[in-house]
Amino acid sequence: MTTRLVVIGAGMATGRVLEHLFESEAGYDVTLFNAEPRGNYNRIMLSPVLAGDKSYADIVTHDADWYEVNGVTCRFGERIAQIDRVAKTVTAANGDVVPYDKLLFGTGSNPFMIPLPGHDLEGVIAYRDLEDTERMMALGASNKVVVIGGGLLGLEAAAGMAARGVDVTVVHIMAHLMERQLDEAAGYLLRKALVDKGITVKCSANSKEILGENGHVRALLLDDGTELPCDLLVMAVGIRPNTALAQEAGLAVGKGIHVDDQMVTSDADILAVGECVEHDGAIFGLVAPLYDQAKVAAQTLTGAEAAFVQKELSTKLKVTGCDLFSAGDFMDGPGREDIVFRDPGRGVYRRLVIADNVVVGAVMYGDTADSNWFFGLIRDKTDIAGMRDTLIFGPAYQGGTPLDPLAGVAALPRDAEICGCNGICKGQIEDAIAAGATDLGAVRATTKASGSCGTCTGLVEQVLAVTLGDDFVLPAAQSICACTDMTHEDVRRMIKSQRLTSMPAVWQECGWKTSCGCHVCRPALNFYLLADWPLEYRDDPQSRFINERKHANIQKDGTFSVVPRMWGGITTPNELRAIADAADKYMVPTVKVTGGQRIDLLGVRSEDLPDIWADLNAAGMVSGHAYSKGLRTVKTCVGTDHCRFGTQDSTGLGIKLEKQLWGAWTPHKLKLGVSGCPRNCAEATCKDIGVICVDSGYQVSIGGAAGMDVKETELLVQVTTEREAVDVIKAVTQLYRENAKYLDRIYKWMGKVGLDWISERIVDDLDSRMALVDRFEVSQSIYRKDPWAEHASTRAETYRPLANLSLEAAE
Amino acid sequence: MSNWIDIAALGDIPQRGARMVKTALGCVAVFRTGDDQVFALDNACPHKAGPLAEGIVHGTSVTCPLHNWVISLETGQAQGNDEGQVATYAARVEEGRVLLDRAFLRARVAA
Structure with missing residues (x-):
């Protein structure tokens, strides 16, 4: 006898159940309800339809003939209103x-719709079915669209519309795209590829409100006040199982x-498959497990024994030109190790995560040809001990060569600038080599590359090595750290010439060998990025040494010292009273006068820092940056105000x-001194930058030191006005910031580039001087502010313990 | 009673950073890596008791802020040529919350 089967929903999962059922000839009489006015189509191929690579007809799985041949009663466009589990009937909407x-x-x-104000405006849609797809396909080059959500679905929608010429902006709340499937390095490459397709990508962007006009969407407003105009707004931020009907029916x-391993719900006669089910705590959004469920459900219906087992999943993005793959668990974790491979030339990134000689996760970008092989290793838990050294190269290349340290330079286009001083590009150097310049001296003589400040010497040598192959022996250069083969100078040139504005960008384009750097390279990269791109790059506190992260100097017992700024060494009775009060209130064990003409409070506990800062701020004082690789103090003498010898103020x-200079970050600490006469009471001639006032003006000299090395400054220029002196000093500071190696003080940098090179740019060329001053001011528009006030008001909590379990332990 | 103590939201600890938890017997540092794993270690470097919570976190290691010893967050072992180990405690993330093993507190009280 035939059994009556009613199916609610004609999707990919139930469609597969029916296929299995009819193959088994189990004799079911099937009635199929579907809320959408059509039968089963391949929903995951909507993206190629949107992009114009396929038509709807191409993605229909079951057509009218199929349903007829198999005797299915189709009730498309009809919802179920009610289920009576006792009588075992369903009631249709009619x-x-x-x-x-x-x-x-x-x-x-x-689809989950974020309940932003304006989410119910006309023109705000999800990306779920053919209707949504058709709305997007109706747009063209004159339209603007905002997509909220930088996950799989959102990016496919964005790429599909961009292929139709639509002006698309993707707004993503997390710091990198597809954060659930990709790590930040692969996220960076993906972003780059999408930007190349003309898509605007905004990460770490919080949506605030959807703005409308006459009931129709007009723009998306972000938290930071940015307005993104749009004709259509697509929300693709995730899905929620549709359980309303099941809940009403009392399941x-x-x-x-809830389903068991046989896909049976809490009612023995009711089964469920697909995105609506929860099995063993998990819900499902990818197609592979849905097909597994369908097979099990069909077997359960035919009385066969079967059990659904959750398996490892993998993800691929269906966007032309963006090859990415992610599978398994690629988080760091106990006992886990990374193998990272980057080929900057081909835009390839591969990362394998290994635990106990088994691959547990893989992220691949750019070249995913071997993804199935790696996925197999994950799924089968293959022991990879024997092939570990060559594993990353894939199945075809066991016995591979070591990573190529020249890959980064080899990948540069011919118009990449190598020598910034003389504006020489890679192509000009290659041409010079082809014309017979086969060593560094010859390249320098014919092109001038690396002939000025010399910091690009390493890159020029690498171009020689790449071009000449074995005929050129690369001199051994000191790399930044074990994470890279490149020197500080090489990386700085890459950051400038390739416009690398984020840390993942540097790691990828310079072929970093670790996933996220180390304590040596991260502070250096953080400095280079904020010095070169003050507006684009955001300072990363987690890549700073603790003193710069907490704006205080760590002491050997883990307490901190606090030094308020005393401008030019001048203070007032009120400031001194506030300092004394703070020392009492926070029980500061040591109060010391520093060599930089101010007062050091030593032995403050971390959790008291925000409070002591707030007290000092209230008395008008700000951070002295006594802890920073940045401007420390400007030491002065009393000058013409009181001194009988003083020549200037x-x-x-x-x-x-x-x-003017406070808050500026520099490669190393920066100390200044201004003496009112050549008797030099402010000891200006052993500072990084010193000014000696004379009757006829101001002598600015640079490159002094009084530390491990003791150096006297060298005269850069004498100027007649105070204004010129300030400009020269700002210009020197900016030139130093833009060119020196991290942790080189001015005297070390000057030893490499020479005083003449500095002088040419600041003394001889006034346009160059003013351009440097302008760039310094741009940077200071971001960094000339008191970090104490900011931290005390917005981040005080982070200085305190996360939790106090002292009482808990006493139980 | 559960064996895990809910300490805080994962977001309260910065990525590649750490926060301290006070216990009756000194501070424990709770670390969060760039990939959102959490680890709990005694907040004292085996070298000169430097506060590890203030160090730079990279991969699954932290560099002590006092003298740059690198400590594995997984094992508590000093890396490279340095020798020493700090105690580690079970920690995990569940639904965006950081959990510490209640047993570790007892162990610390008993010690």
Whole structure:
């Protein structure tokens, strides 16, 4: 006898159940309800339809003939209103009552709509079905679209529309795209590829409100006040299992409809498959497990024994030109190790995560040809001990060569600038080599590359090595750290010439060998990026040494010292009283006068820092940056105000300089001194930058030191006005920031580039001087502010313990 | 009673950073890696008791802020040529919350 099966939902999962069922000739009489006015089509191929690579007809799985041949009663465009589990009937929306012996749920999922103000405006849609797809396909080159959500679905929608010429902006709340499937390095490459397709990508962007006009969407407003105009807004931020009907029918429902290993719900005659189910705590969005479920459900219906087992999943993005693959678990974790391979030339990134000689996760970008092989290793838990050294190269290349340290330079285009001083590109150097310049001296002589400041010498040598192959022996250069083969100078040139504006960009384009750097390279990269791209790059506190992260100097017992700024060494009774009060209140064990003409409070506990800062701020004082690789102090003498020998207002100039320069980050600490006469009471000639006032003006000299090395400054220029002195000093500071190696003080940098090179840019060329001053001011528009006030008001919590379990332990 | 203590939201610890948890017997540092794994270690470097919570976190290691010893967050072992180990405690993330093993507190009280 035939059994009556009612199916709710004609999706990919139930469609597969029916195929298996009819193959087994089990004799089911099937009635198929579907809320969408059509039968089963391949929903995951909507993206190629949107992109114009396929038509709807291409993606229909079951057509009218198929349903007819298999005797399915189709009730498309009809919803189920009610289920009576006792009478075993379903009631259709039009009131028809249909009896069942077995009922199969395939109600799928609903797109999640963020309840932003304006989410119900006309023109705000999800990306779920053919109707949504058709809305997007109706757009063209004159339209603007915003997509909220930088996950799989959102990016496919964005790429599809961009292929139709639509102006698309993707807004993503997390710091990198597809953060659930990709790490930040692969996320960076993906972003780059999408930007190349003309898509605007905004990460770490919080949506605030959808703005409308006459009931239709007009723009998306972000938290930071940015307005993104749009004709259509697509929300692709995730899906939720559609469980409403199951819940009304009284079935056990959690995140999804609860099913056991046989896909049976809490009612023995009701089964469920697909995105609407919850199995063993998990819900499902990818197609592979849905097909597994369908097979099990069909076997359960035919009385065969079968059990659904969750398997490892892998993800691929269906966007032309963006090859990416992710599988398994690629988080760092106990006992886990990384193998990272980057080929900057081909834009390839591969990362394998290994635990106990088994591959547990893989992320690949750019070349995913071997993804199935790696996925097999993950799924089968293959022991890779024997092939570990060559594993990363894939199945075809066991016994591979070591990573090529020249890959980064080899990948540069011919128009990449190598020598910034003389504006020489890689192509000009290659041409010079082809014309017979086969060593560094010859390249320098014919092109001038590396002939000025010399910091690009390493890169020029690498171009020689790449071009000449074995005929050129690369001199051994000191790399930044074990994470890279490149020197500081090489990396700085790459950051400038390739416009690398984020840390993942540097790691990828310079072929970093670790996933996220180390304590040696990260502070250096953080400095280079903020010095070169002050507006684009955001300072990363987690890549800073603790003193710069917490704006205080760590002491050997883990307490901190606090030094408020005293502009030019001038203070007031009120400031001194506030310092004394703070020392009492926070029980500061040691109060010391520093060599930089200010007062050091030593032995403050980390959790007291925000409070002591707030007290000092209230008395008008700000951070002295006594901890920073940046401007420390401007030491002064009393000058013409009091001194009988003073020639100029040295104190006033010192205060002016300190107020202009404070907050600036530099490669190493920067100390200034201004003396009012050649007697030099402010010891200006052993500072990084010193000013000696004379009757006829100001002598600015640079490159002094009084530390491990003791150096006297060298005269850079004498100027007649205070204004010129300030400009020269700002220009020197900016030139130093833009060119020196991290942790080189000015004297070390000057030893490499020479005083003449500095002088040419600051003394001889006034346009160059003013351009440097302008760039310094751009950077200071971001960094000339008091970090103490900011941290005390917005980040005080982070200085305190996360939790106090002292009492808990006493139980 | 569960064996895990809910300490805080994962977001309260910066990525590649750490926060301290006070216990009756000194501070424990709770680290979060760039990939959102969490680890709990005694907040004292085996070298000169430097506060590891203030160090730079890279991969699954932290560099002590006092003298640049690199300590594995997984094992507590000093890396490279340095020798020494700090105690580690079970920690995990569940639904965006950081959990510490209650047993570790007892062990610390008993010690």
